[in-house]
Amino acid sequence: MSETVENVFGKVIGADPAPLGLAGFAFTTFLLSFINAGLIPSSGVSVVLPLAFAYGGLAQLVTGSWEMRRGNTFGFTAFTSYGSFWMFYALMVLFADLHVVSSLPSVAVGWALILWGIFTLYMWGGAMMASLTLNLTFLFLFLAFFTLGAGAIYSSVALTHAGGYFGILAALFAAYTSFAIVINSMKPGTIPVGPGLFRKN
Template sequence: MSNEQSSTRFSNPAPLGLAGFALTTWLLSMINAGWFTADSMNLVLAVALAYGGTAQMIAGIMELPRNNTFGATAFLSYGAFWWSFALFVLFLHDKVPGAFVGWYLFMWGVFTFYMWIGSLAAARVLQMVFLALSITFFLLAAGEWTGMSVLHVAGGYVGLLTAAFAFYLSAAEIINEAHQRVVLPIGAPTAAR
């Protein structure tokens, strides 16, 4: 590797991916929490395809040359989640049993739970994003399985909290880098990577 290549500094794609995730999660969670009806879903789908899915895919690909397996896996996976969610709602929603949708959500919860375990070596705010998202998926899955709307609403509210954590982390990474100091704390990593 030449000196020119070894000194190349790649920009941090995490704020982009986190913002795409946060905005889309916030919009969907407002519907899940009952603030808006399903009539608002078309805007969520547009954002899921154009920002939530695409921005996270771009961020995930940008993590690859940075050798960040965790970031690449997280952003590419949740980007794919938003694309699959939009495709499901657009084309398959009335063709899939609710119990199977519950399994879809539950397995995303399982993935998110082990990503949370992986995040325990990272900043505390990132840990909170993955913990809250795990709970969101499990509540929404339980709501699909039981038909209890209170679980779906609870999942919506925890989803709003998830989005708030992700927005905060995105903002902190942008603002802290721009000012070259800690303006918004994110909590020191709990262990060395």
């Protein structure tokens, strides 16, 4: 079975916005996950913030609005939500830096991440039906949120590092899926994304 754009997010009407949203998610997630994994210094968060606003946040929100116009409920919900997550993250860190809030309680931050993990868990069900690469994106993102949340709650560097590596894997599969959709839009079936589960032939 050839892997085309239709195999990833459903019926195509005009240009497919999904690669933009996936790239915005992937490359913002890569950078923050490198920090969480301890691969680059925590001071790199100052670079994450503008990227989170412009690419992880704004680009995904725009993608979500386009997915809504295309009638894609999954794409609309996913891109709008994760675009909002990056806006939430950037504002949270910015408010703390500007002393708009007195502190960021680690337990509250941890539970916020776990709540995003719960959202990701049920969105994973939809991702399973889309493609294998999107399935793996949401699987590792779910693991990243829960592990990072636990790391924040228990002040565990090891869990935070593990969550960073899960985030890197989620970003890797998101970037691959973005790449595949772009290339397959020009020459269908060139880059495989793997079959989704429970899909009708």
